[in-house]
Amino acid sequence: MNDAEFKRFTDAAAYCDMSNAAFLAYAVDKAARDLTRTAAEIATEREVIDELFAARRHLGRIHGLFNQVAKALNSGADAPQLGAAAKAILRAASRMEDAADALLAHRDGGAPE
Secondary structure (H helix, E strand, C coil), X not given: CCHHHHHHHHHHHHHCCCCHHHHHHHHHHHHHHCHHHHHHHHHHHHHHHHHHHHHHHHHHHHHHHHHHHHHHHHCCCCXXXXXXXXXXXXXXXHHHHHXXXXXXXXXXXXXXX
């Protein structure tokens, strides 16, 4: 547990007027009573993280392709759709960054900054 997670945990226990141990025992018991929901919550976040990493890999490949395009342009080739493709990639990268920010904010219990 990092410092922020520990603070959130201890603040939640205090808010419920429980010791840390009692709060933890209650939370674990509650999670264990509904494993389908617990597994879904964990799996959903894991799947989102997996997709973000996959998108990052794809953006890395696109970066390599743009390097090839630059090399071709420097050799005199024509690329009439390059501007539109670059704008689409920038929009995709921006959406990926927004999704990562939202995921981190959700994990930290707050809104994106």
